[in-house]
Amino acid sequence: IVLKVGSRGKGLPPGPPTIPILGNAHIFPTEFPHHKFTEWARKYGGLFSLKIGNDTVVVLTDAAAVKELMDKRSSTTADRPPSYVGLLITDGLHMALARFTPAWKTERRASAAILTPRATNQHLPIQRAEAIQLLYNILHSPQSFYTDIQLYSTSVIYSVLHGRRVPQYETEEVTGFIAVMHEWDALLEPGAVPPIDAIPILNLIPERWEKWKRDCKRVRDLQRARYFGLVEETRERMRRNRHNGSFMEDVLERQAELGMDDEMVGWFGGTLLEGATDTTSSYIQSLVLALVAYPEAQKKAHEEIDRVVGEHRMPTLEDLEQMPYVRAIISETHRFRPIAPLGAPHATLATEEYHGYIIPKGTTIFVNMWGIFHDPGKFTIVLDSVQLILCSLALFDNPEDFIPERYPLSENGTKPGVDGSDLRPTFYFGFGRRICPGMYLAQNSINLNAMNLLWAFDFKPDIDMNGNTIPVDIFAYRKGIATAPLPFKCRITPRTASKARIIENEFLETADTFSKFEVGLSPEDKEFVARSREHAR
Numbered sequence: 001i002v003l004k005v006g007s008r009g010k011g012l013p014p015g016p017p018t019i020p021i022l023g024n025a026h027i028f029p030t031e032f033p034h035h036k037f038t039e040w041a042r043k044y045g046g047l048f049s050l051k052i053g054n055d056t057v058v059v060l061t062d063a064a065a066v067k068e069l070m071d072k073r074s075s076t077t078a079d080r081p082p083s084y085v086g087l088l089i090t091d092g093l094h095m096a097l098a099r100f101t102p103a104w105k106t107e108r109r110a111s112a113a114i115l116t117p118r119a120t121n122q123h124l125p126i127q128r129a130e131a132i133q134l135l136y137n138i139l140h141s142p143q144s145f146y147t148d149i150q151l152y153s154t155s156v157i158y159s160v161l162h163g164r165r166v167p168q169y170e171t172e173e174v175t176g177f178i179a180v181m182h183e184w185d186a187l188l189e190p191g192a193v194p195p196i197d198a199i200p201i202l203n204l205i206p207e208r209w210e211k212w213k214r215d216c217k218r219v220r221d222l223q224r225a226r227y228f229g230l231v232e233e234t235r236e237r238m239r240r241n242r243h244n245g246s247f248m249e250d251v252l253e254r255q256a257e258l259g260m261d262d263e264m265v266g267w268f269g270g271t272l273l274e275g276a277t278d279t280t281s282s283y284i285q286s287l288v289l290a291l292v293a294y295p296e297a298q299k300k301a302h303e304e305i306d307r308v309v310g311e312h313r314m315p316t317l318e319d320l321e322q323m324p325y326v327r328a329i330i331s332e333t334h335r336f337r338p339i340a341p342l343g344a345p346h347a348t349l350a351t352e353e354y355h356g357y358i359i360p361k362g363t364t365i366f367v368n369m370w371g372i373f374h375d376p377g378k379f380t381i382v383l384d385s386v387q388l389i390l391c392s393l394a395l396f397d398n399p400e401d402f403i404p405e406r407y408p409l410s411e412n413g414t415k416p417g418v419d420g421s422d423l424r425p426t427f428y429f430g431f432g433r434r435i436c437p438g439m440y441l442a443q444n445s446i447n448l449n450a451m452n453l454l455w456a457f458d459f460k461p462d463i464d465m466n467g468n469t470i471p472v473d474i475f476a477y478r479k480g481i482a483t484a485p486l487p488f489k490c491r492i493t494p495r496t497a498s499k500a501r502i503i504e505n506e507f508l509e510t511a512d513t514f515s516k517f518e519v520g521l522s523p524e525d526k527e528f529v530a531r532s533r534e535h536a537r
């Protein structure tokens with residue numbers, strides 16, 4: 001019986017050879033697992049399995065299987081694998097980690113009512129104002145573009161959720177929040193804590209010998225203080241009739257109708273805050289990285305945006321309709337560097353069968369987005385005659401390159417002749433009932449910032465003291481379920497003096513939009529806001 005633990009049972013999809021008891025645990029990748037999973041997918045197929053002790057993991061690197069199992073059969077694949085750390089820190093109330101529980105369903109319902117395309121459009125003015133703030137910050141201190149992008153995504157979601165913006169990166173609301181969130185991410189990394197979900201007996205080790213348990217407690221206390229404090233601040237403002245149309249006001253007004261107690265409201269707000277920040281900033285940072293690394297694509301986008309928008313005004317969301325190349329750049333950034341290369345793990349609520357394979361109840365499923373979108377069989381393209389000659393008239397395998405030209409050729413960027421209909425443009429936002437509830441809000445942020453940044457700036461590699469170019473490293477990414485480029489340097493300059501002037505003027509006009517969100521600021525932040533407006537005048 002012991003020897004059977006860890007073995008791949010009959011009917012499971014194939015996978016790497018197992019050893020007794022551990023199964024594949026000894027070879028489970030702990031860093032950038034999407035690379036190893038992609039290698040295994042090429043060897044074992046679009047549906048392969050791993051055994052971790054008695055637990056089963058299935059990895060999907062086949063878009064048709066994803067469509068069928070994750071979207072169409074979502075009623076049985078919408079669970080999450082158990083997370084002891086998640087339970088310890090958030091009592092199972094973190095929407096992104098929660099199992100398929102009544103609490104998750106309640107939070108999901110609450111987000112669906114408020115994060116629809118129509119509802120998110122109400123938040124466009126603050127997104128637009130923060131996007132102008134980002135341009136202004138980059139214009140004046142281009143070297144801190146990386147943290148200014150993080151400031152953008154944090155401030156937008158603070159305003160949307162709690163009606164209270166954060167005006168500078170250095171403020172505790174940004175740096176403290178990001179530090180704790182990264183500590184929390186580290187605790188969720190495979191291997192960071194003993195495998196209590198698979199071997200519950202390990203939980204009997206007393207807390208004084210388990211640093212990770214003390215870390216969980218500290219993270220829990222810090223997160224509760226922030227998230228619950230923010231809800232209390234919003235509640236207090238509502239008591240004083242100082243409503244400003246924020247998302248949490250709506251939740252608090254409908255709290256009883258939504259069936260949410262105070263604990264749930266606190267963690268709900270916290271989950272949305274976490275879900276919105278690193279993801280949006282990671283996307284924009286990857287976009288900048290790609291523009292620096294691929295000047296030809298940047299040049300074409302500049303030409304298009306100049307043709308459609310011109311010199312004398314900033315782009316608006318409506319302009320995007322007329323900019324197929326900029327739209328292609330937006331899609332290609334998702335494909336080139338998906339922010340969650342393995343999505344977020346789902347788990348099965350019942351046994352499923354697919355193409356003769358058995359996927360038992362309780363299986364963890366990863367969608368290998370990296371492997372799907374970096375498949376040379378699907379994403380090889382030929383650009384033009386010059387490249388054809390360079391490649392000796394052969395198709396070259398280039399999913400690793402940033403080539404927006406894929407998109408005008410097919411909706412999902414697959415090479416001509418390959419059926420990409422199992423993919424969809426929102427694939428990067430997840431699947432079935434678990435699809436990202438912040439998708440529309442995120443898309444507005446992405447579209448606004450992609451257009452603004454391309455309209456306003458030239459992005460070039462940094463140069464050293466001797467004037468030599470320092471190329472960016474397009475592979476230097478942070479570990480974790482949600483990745484981001486590591487901080488990098490580049491030169492960002494305004495494309496024309498008149499565009500710089502427009503940014504200055506538009507920045508002054510944001511004061512009106514910002515005023516209702518500049519509540520509860522610390523004295524330092526208030527002074528910072530007053531100083532930067534004065535300086536702009």
Ligand code: HEM
Nearest residue numbers: 095096275276279280283344428429430431434436438442
């Ligand atoms: C570029 C931006 C973003 C990307 C690429 C992204 C992507 C994703 C992905 C892949 C998932 C996992 C879905 C699944 O399990 O199948 C997810 C879940 C989630 N996202 Fe996003 N997201 C983004 C922005 C946002 C924003 C702005 C918010 C909040 C307003 C948000 C809140 C969440 C939440 C709460 C979940 C968990 C949903 C659940 O488990 O039911 N995300 N996101």
